[in-house]
Amino acid sequence: MATYLRRCIEKKNINTIQIATGYWDVPGMALVVDELAAFLEREGTQLQMLIGQEPYVYAGQVKVPTYRRNFPDDYIKKDLEELELKEEYKGVVDLLLTHCGKTMQVRKYMKTLLHAKCYIFSKTFTENGEKCCHDAMAIMGSSNFTYKGLLGNAELNYLEKNGSIIDSNYKRTGVKGHIPWFNEMWEQAEDWTPVLLEQVIKPTPIGREVNRERKQRQKEAEEALAKPFTPYELYIKLLQTQFATFLDTKLSGQIKDYLPATYSAFDYQIDAVKQCYEYMQRHGGFLLADVVGLGKTVVGALIVRHFLSTPQKDGRGGRVLIITPPAVQQPWRDTLGDICATTPELSKRIDYISLGRLDKFTDGMDDEETLDDGTLDGVLDQSKTYGLILIDESHRFRNSDTEMYRALNSLIGSITPTPYVGLLSATPQNNRPQDLKNQIYLFERTPKNSTLTKG
Structure with a gap:
């Protein structure tokens, strides 16, 4: 599954990725972090991630009342607190701190148990005041956006390449496609991006370490800018500006x-x-x-x-x-x-x-x-x-x-x-x-x- 995700993310003509998942973890995103970073650095791209709630979490809360914690906040925070400070994991946290609230938005769906897993890749644009979509692909099946879902478990998923199916409008065709379904769920979900950043990621050991490294890099960059440029550096800067x-x-x-x-x-x-x-x-x-x-x-x-x-x-x-x-x-x-x-x-x-x-x-x-x-x-x-x-x-x-x-x-x-x-x-x-x-x-x-x- 991770291999197919990488291939879809690397498609040059897409500018929108929409992911619905019952659960999410950093090790899972680490499997595709390089591809996601390259995607989000391109102009005009956006990533929407919708996190639901797996039934086993709900069952655990019912059976053991003392285990009732706030989902997904406490669950994901606990995962982060137990993470090793590996470079690939720090890369994911750095990606989240860089893009969340800008080109990446995260929402949580709490109306009912969201057990769906769907990964949608498309090129969206506005024409004559209407939102249009082309070159759509979608993967749906049993894989959560987690390490085990993408690599560890025996999962079954299906890749759909027919854009007319993926973007099918229920009012016109009687069939609701992947994108209209996701957009409907997205509108009903609550914004979780600020909570994810401030209350879940930053207080954890890996969050503090990545923040420290980011501040150190910023300090070094500011110190480098404060140094006077040599004539050679000024010449190179001129070439970069003009050409x-x-x-x-x-x-x-x-x-x-x-x-x-x-x-x-x-x-x-x-x-x-x-x-x-x-x-x-x-x-x-x-x-x-x-x-x-x-x-x-x-x-x-x-x-x-x-x-x-x-x-x-x-x-x-x-x-x-x-x-x-x-x-x-x-x-x-x-x-x-x-x-x-x-x-x-x-x-x-x-x-x-x-x-x-x-x-x-x-x-x-x-x-x-x-x-x-x-x-x-x-x-x-x-x-x-x-x-x-x-x-x-x-x-x-x-x-x-x-x-x-x-x-x-x-x-x-x-x-x-x-x-x-x-x-x-x-x-x-x-x-x-x-x-x-x-x-x-x-x-x-x-x-x-x-x-x-x-x-």
């Missing part, structure tokens, strides 16, 4: 994971994705001007994939519009289809439109009306919730006096918040520097307050 994105190996690995096995992961393309994404967040857009043959379509598709996979905290919409010449639209569809193959729901949030059809896009059209030449993928999104507009062969917009430029500029200006704008062209300047200015103004909406600086 942090290029040094982020974790982000590089995440972007490479988007590529299917049939694609080559070229370092210059991964670097281009990271740099364009950083510039896009800093300036509202970017211009990628690689020469023909270096794979701008792959770079652009990876940027789209990363945008759709990353929660937007600034209110930008969760859809992408891709504007291309008619001749290259199908390669764009094919490339994004490959890169989004493991998360097909992302493809539903991408629209395509051909150059020269932008006037049709901005005209008032019925919700069921589509462009007659099929250059838009599906029905027009009249809500205009685009967070990113990507333009291939952007040099076609080098002249701000054309109807096509005005239509695109009007579309971008009509969306709030202003979407990111990505420009791709091997020849962004055809005749004069004004060509570049007009393209850049598509994302630099207030030139007098430009975030760009002279090189």
